[in-house]
Amino acid sequence: MRKIGIITSGGDAPGMNAAIRSVVRTAHSAGLEVLGFRHGWCGLVENDSVPLSPRSVSGILQTGGTILHTARCPEFKEKAMQRKAAQALADNQVDGLVVMGGEGSFRGGLALGEESYVPIVGVPATIDNDVYGTDETIGFDTAVNTALADIDRIRDTAVSHDRIFIVEVMGRKRGFLASMIGLTAGAEITLVPEVPFDLGDIVRTIRENSAKGKRSGIIVAAEGIGNTRELADEIDRLLGIEARLSILGYAQRGGNPTARSRYLACEFGSRAVELLLKGAAGRAVVIQDARITDISLEESCSSEKPLDSSLLQLAKRLAT
Ligand code: ADP
Ligand code: F6P
Numbered sequence: 001m002r003k004i005g006i007i008t009s010g011g012d013a014p015g016m017n018a019a020i021r022s023v024v025r026t027a028h029s030a031g032l033e034v035l036g037f038r039h040g041w042c043g044l045v046e047n048d049s050v051p052l053s054p055r056s057v058s059g060i061l062q063t064g065g066t067i068l069h070t071a072r073c074p075e076f077k078e079k080a081m082q083r084k085a086a087q088a089l090a091d092n093q094v095d096g097l098v099v100m101g102g103e104g105s106f107r108g109g110l111a112l113g114e115e116s117y118v119p120i121v122g123v124p125a126t127i128d129n130d131v132y133g134t135d136e137t138i139g140f141d142t143a144v145n146t147a148l149a150d151i152d153r154i155r156d157t158a159v160s161h162d163r164i165f166i167v168e169v170m171g172r173k174r175g176f177l178a179s180m181i182g183l184t185a186g187a188e189i190t191l192v193p194e195v196p197f198d199l200g201d202i203v204r205t206i207r208e209n210s211a212k213g214k215r216s217g218i219i220v221a222a223e224g225i226g227n228t229r230e231l232a233d234e235i236d237r238l239l240g241i242e243a244r245l246s247i248l249g250y251a252q253r254g255g256n257p258t259a260r261s262r263y264l265a266c267e268f269g270s271r272a273v274e275l276l277l278k279g280a281a282g283r284a285v286v287i288q289d290a291r292i293t294d295i296s297l298e299e300s301c302s303s304e305k306p307l308d309s310s311l312l313q314l315a316k317r318l319a320t
Contacts, residue, residue: 003033004276005094005118006052008066009040009073009101009108012253013125013139015261016100017060017067022269023098023123024057030277035092040101041108042073045084049092061262064142064254070101076108079115086116094118096276098269102126102137103301106284110297119281121272122297125265127252129176132305133295134286138268141260143170143252144180150248151185151218158216161242164206166232168247171222175307177252178222183315188217190315193224194307199231203238210241212320223247267292 004027008016024034034052037044050056050068060067075081089097099109100123109120124131127143147169158165167187171177175192182190189205191197202219209217221228228245236243257265268285271292275283284300286293 001032001095001277003035003092003094004096004098004273005035005037005044005089005092006068006098006100007037007040007044008068008070008125009099009105010070011102011126011128012064012066012070013127013137014064014142014253014255014257015138015265016125017057017063017065018257018262018265019100019123019125019138019269020052020067021057021061022266023273024052025054026270026273028054030273032273035094036068037088038069040071040073040105041076041081041085042071043069044088045076045081047088047091062256064256077111082112082115085112086118089116089118096121098123098272098276100125100138102128103131106131106297107301110282110301113282113297119276119279120297121275121280122284122300123268123272124284124286127177128171128174130174130305131284131300132303133284133300134288136264136287138261138264139257140176142255142258143177144184145258146252146255147177147181147248148185150246150251151181151220154246155218158218162215164217164219164235164239164241164243166219166221166228166235166243166245168221168223168228168245170248170252172224174224174305175222178220179307179311179315182220183311183318185218185220186319187220187315188214188319189219190312191219191221191225192307192312193222195312197225199234199238202235206235206239206241
């Protein structure tokens with residue numbers, strides 16, 4: 001093995017740059033060249049590449065985003081595009097590829113593996129934390145902390161105005177972010193896409209809290225639960241309590257990665273290179289019970305990561 005490639009794909013995540021740095025410096029210490037491909041799978045197809053040296057990755061450990069840029073590239077689901085990507089790897093004499101992204105990016109890596117002999121290793125990097133087989137993804141902890149900083153501020157004004165705030169967090173399909181944010185923000189109610197909500201239950205909970213003297217409250221809602229603006233208006237109308245909506249949005253995708261996200265990035269990036277050096281292919285680096293290990297990309301792509309409902313139950317118990 002002489003040269004490995006890197007792409008960052010799908011939603012960007014704080015810590016991707018730390019992982020790129022880890023791959024480049026681990027590879028360099030093993031005498032390998034590194035070629036980055038910009039803009040995710042589409043950039044690989046278009047051969048949009050940039051050589052990466054240990055100096056190329058100076059000063060990025062602490063920065064959000066990805067120096068390789070990323071993209072959504074739905075056309076990569078087409079075999080013709082996957083074959084073009086395989087050809088780009090061959091044309092650049094790439095002997096191994098590290099793909100950093102979420103479950104969609106891993107599916108792209110699995111599909112590319114059918115069209116190319118180049119070994120592929122996945123590094124789970126997405127704020128959604130929805131990659132099967134790993135307890136945590138790069139960027140998740142940072143996104144949780146970013147949301148917490150905002151929610152602590154929102155709670156100040158909620159208390160001052162005796163208002164109910166719905167705080168919409170990211171998570172179009174899954175509620176891992178909302179569950180952890182809801183618990184650690186002390187939200188009175190947490191809504192996730194996996195559990196259909198009942199407006200009557202929400203109204204009852206707010207009424208019960210009000211009877212206990214709780215004159216304000218925070219509802220953390222994943223963006224995937226539905227129309228949060230309508231929900232705020234309904235609560236206001238049905239309860240006669242002022243309800244407001246605050247959408248945290250893309251701020252959760254940026255910012256300096258936390259130590260936890262950097263730790264995962266350093267470990268995952270280094271392990272990915274070690275796997276390629278050992279001749280492994282079609283693997284995903286994961287963390288399970290605090291241990292860095294790896295599973296097959298196929299296994300990671302074959303199942304949906306189950307949501308830990310115990311976080312929701314604990315949050316509800318502690319918000320009484
Ligand atoms: P994430 O990796 O964060 O989940 P996406 O779901 O957008 O983000 O997936 C990233 C990219 O991976 C997609 O834009 C597409 O290029 C590619 N991809 C996703 N699913 C597949 C698939 N089933 N086959 C091939 N490529 C896929
Ligand atoms: O996959 C991460 C994520 O931030 C989701 O939580 C969110 O729903 C989605 O990306 C937004 O996608 P885009 O950046 O393409 O608008």
